[in-house]
Amino acid sequence: MPSLARVPALSVIALAAALVTASPHAQDKSQSEQAAAKQKLSNVHQEVQALDKQQAATAAHRDQLNAELAKQAAALDAAARALRQTDAEIAARQQQLEQLQQQRADLKQKLASQRAAIADLLRASYALGHGSDLRLLLDNDDMDRIARALVYSKYFQQDRLQKVQQLVAGLAQLQTLEQQITAEQQALQVQRDQREKQSRQLAQQRTAQQKLAAEADATYQDQAQRLAALKQDEQSLNSLVDRLQKQIDQAMREAAARAAAQQAAARKHGGKAPPPLEVGGAGADIRGNLPWPASGEVHSYGNGVLIRAPGGSEVHAVANGRVVYAGFLRGYGMLLILNHGNGWMSMYGNNETLLHGVGDAVTAGQAVGTASAPTGTNTGVYFELRQNGQPVDPRSWLKSH
Secondary structure, eight states, rough: OHHHHHHHHHHHEEEEEEHHHHHHHHHHHHHHHHHHHHHHHHHHHHHHHHHHHHHHHHHHHHHHHHHOOOOOHHHHHHHHHHHHHHHHHHHHHHHHHHHHHHHHHHHHHHHHHHHHHHHHHHHHHTTTTTHHHHHHHHOOOHHHHHHHHHHHHHHHHHHHHHHHHHHHHHHHHHHHHHHHHHHHHHHHHHHHHHHHHHHHHHHHHHHHHHHHHHHHHHHHOSHHHHHHHHHHHHHHHHHHEEEEHHHHHHHHHHHHHHHHHHHHHHTTTTTOOOOOOOOOOOOOTTTTBOOSSSSSSEEEETEEEEEEEOTTTTEEEESSSEEEEEETHHHTEEEEEEEETTTTTEEEEEEEEEEOOOOOOOOTTOEEEEEOOOSSTTEEEEEEEEEEEEEGGGGGGGOOO
């Protein structure tokens, strides 16, 4: 029996010895796994830091590109505006030249008639005896007839002198017209040469603008980043609209206070109160009747629409209003905002040129800008309507397109 009792004891001791011998390996394995996990966590942390750094660098690069885009947009606006101004001056000078040429043609016709009249007078003078009053006296004995003939001759000579003087004055005027026409033609050629130079500069500015826009677009790695950028652009526009609306409301309050003070002063002095202040022409009856600001294929974009209008074509105001913003805004290019009163605003983005500045009053249909040439899918004239700061679907307010 005792020998049987010693066997289990030895087995327990052996098992314990085995466990003691095995535990360092288990501990090493656990420590190895922990070290690997820590290394993996460190690698993930480094990757996150690198990604954050890359995103920050991309954002900084994008901001730099947007700043360059703003400068380039201003340069493009100036170049396009200069070309447009030169075109207007050329058209006016061409019209002036045509008027001068028409005056010259009319004057030449008049001079031809005067020459013919003088020729008739000379022939009549020759028929009367070569125009000699002395011969008239020698060949006639009738004093009454001589007296009448001398009177006729006097009037005849005066008329001939007057016609000759008119002819000489007309010839001098013709010479002046010829000089003016030559000067206009030379000036017109100078302006055409200037336009050619401006046209090349505009082409260079357009190329630079498209290159910058493409570079800025390439910084978005996926659609999610594009949507996030679009959301950020919308927030910038919302902030701008809110700020403008506050300024408009403040200006309206101040105008109303001034009008009330003027009316009170007029009543106090027994005078007539001034007419009420005009606050705008857009109202609830414009739905479906507004003209489109530009011609081209229409696509929904953000809170408005994109109109693929030809580059350089005019962008028109949809209603009477006053310019409350004109400048570059990220995501919307050269942007112009009109206040129509009664809480209504219209917005015109992605312009190549802005034709009006803040404070200018414009009428419905008047050109407010010129379109940038479409370069990709999401390009074109941006148009948006807002009422009391809230976007309104422009398709329901504009005429059938």
